[in-house]
Amino acid sequence: MKLFTVEEANALLPSVRQLLRKLQRCRHRLGTYSEEARQAADQADQGGGGIAGGLLYARLLTNIAAEMGEIEAMGVQLKDFDRGLVDFLLCVRARGFALLAAGRR
Numbered sequence: 001m002k003l004f005t006v007e008e009a010n011a012l013l014p015s016v017r018q019l020l021r022k023l024q025r026c027r028h029r030l031g032t033y034s035e036e037a038r039q040a041a042d043q044a045d046q047g048g049g050g051i052a053g054g055l056l057y058a059r060l061l062t063n064i065a066a067e068m069g070e071i072e073a074m075g076v077q078l079k080d081f082d083r084g085l086v087d088f089l090l091c092v093r094a095r096g097f098a099l100l101a102a103g104r105r
Helices: 006-031 033-042 053-074 094-104
Strands: 077-080 083-089
Touching: 006 053, 053 077
Parallel strands: none
Antiparallel strands: 077 083
16 A cells, blocks of 8 residues: 655646546446447357447457556555546654644644
């Protein structure tokens, strides 16, 4: 698990945003195949069924997996594809935390 400073998280945001846009485009394009993919899955026990544009469908799935892997490799947690919600686990120095806690009393 990677811990970030605020500065590190902010520095990664442009790269993360770019990957999120790619993910969102792939997911949108993948959605156009949802009915065909469901029908093919329903026929799987009968020898399967293909879908028109199956190669592109498979490529989109591969791209999604690769982009998710890139985000994960950065140490960033993807929470919501559609909203582009990610988490950076922050490292807080004990002294800073103690000062904040003391300031609340």
